[in-house]
Amino acid sequence: MDALKALQTELAAFAADRDWDKFHTPKNLAMALSGEAGELLEHFQWLTPEQSELGALPSDTLQGIEEEMADVLLYLLRLADRLNINLEAAANAKLQLNAVKYPVEKAKGNAVKYSRRGE
Amino acid sequence: MDALKALQTELAAFAADRDWDKFHTPKNLAMALSGEAGELLEHFQWLTPEQSELGALPSDTLQGIEEEMADVLLYLLRLADRLNINLEAAANAKLQLNAVKYPVEKAKGNAVKYSRRGE
């Protein structure tokens, strides 16, 4: 995930150049990330599931969604930088955990995970 | 961002193996991402900004934060896959946009961006 790491470094320089590190406490970055996730949500809130699919979304809505997703990633990388977290390793670890938690033979064809909230 | 793309492909296979694509509509994935962002937030909500910094966070809190961040990234990648979005390109484009929007000479030493909400 060299490109991800490169982006993280670039973002750190971007913030340092502007004296923004004082604003970018982990607490504040978590808030900003959550705010962007809320904006992402707003694009989808009145759509049916079918209307939210790639083929059905108007191009300007899709463009807006792409920008909110970029914002979420940028704040995620900024937060990873401030907390010295290796996002790629963390995501891979979580995926391995999920593979154990939801084995194909048990998960397939039923929705045991999806009968409860969250993960 | 080969590793990011590899993770995205692995996640798509993970969902397909479990017949989860019916749950993973873009609308639902945006909700799941936002739910994980909310869980991330909860780790920070009662901390002072100083307590949220790397040196001050208890290791189990940091571990929890890392896991929520992994969840956010996994749903972001799943959503990018369903909407055929190139996350790396989108993040780079947004960063270039921000560079124009917040030039160093104007942004430095004041907090014009930070006097208003959001971005």
Added chain:
Amino acid sequence: MDALKALQTELAAFAADRDWDKFHTPKNLAMALSGEAGELLEHFQWLTPEQSELGALPSDTLQGIEEEMADVLLYLLRLADRLNINLEAAANAKLQLNAVKYPVEKAKGNAVKYSRRGE
């Protein structure tokens, strides 16, 4: 909204009795409210719109939803108390604003509001 005001006063006493005012800054309360909204979201994220309706929700899911909604209201009241906001007046003012923004004759039968994100 006497009962709402009474609840707000009771909550203020609850926090004071426990020395929790230092945690209950407006910033932190907004985070806590948003975290609870995220938990509410998680109950709905994998449901179809039809499955989210009153007649279709399992009773334990409905119970969980009710508790998250109570949490959202409690934090909203706590925040209103800290910022000296009259929630009832604010909600009525917003409703009047919406009546002007979305007149029946224009809003009915089309979804102009719902063709864009948010409000």
Added chain:
Amino acid sequence: MDALKALQTELAAFAADRDWDKFHTPKNLAMALSGEAGELLEHFQWLTPEQSELGALPSDTLQGIEEEMADVLLYLLRLADRLNINLEAAANAKLQLNAVKYPVEKAKGNAVKYSRRGE
């Protein structure tokens, strides 16, 4: 909470007049509520805890916060209406639960609740 109930009834009529009930599924209302909570968050994200207090907030920020809080309440009432939930009773029940969970003598002077995430 007669005024709250009155507002809930008024909102139901407002939606019915505009044929909006098809958009107002519980799933969609939970998303809209969470989106508004995200907008509320954005007002606070770059502020210090001190800057978020009543005396320190600029009046236009306070006005914006009040409007987002109104939006959260309106969607909460709409959702309560669709799920036939008595919000006042639910909030009172939760408060009683919290009184048992956090007795004054144990909660006071330490922050046992606040050493973990969420509630």
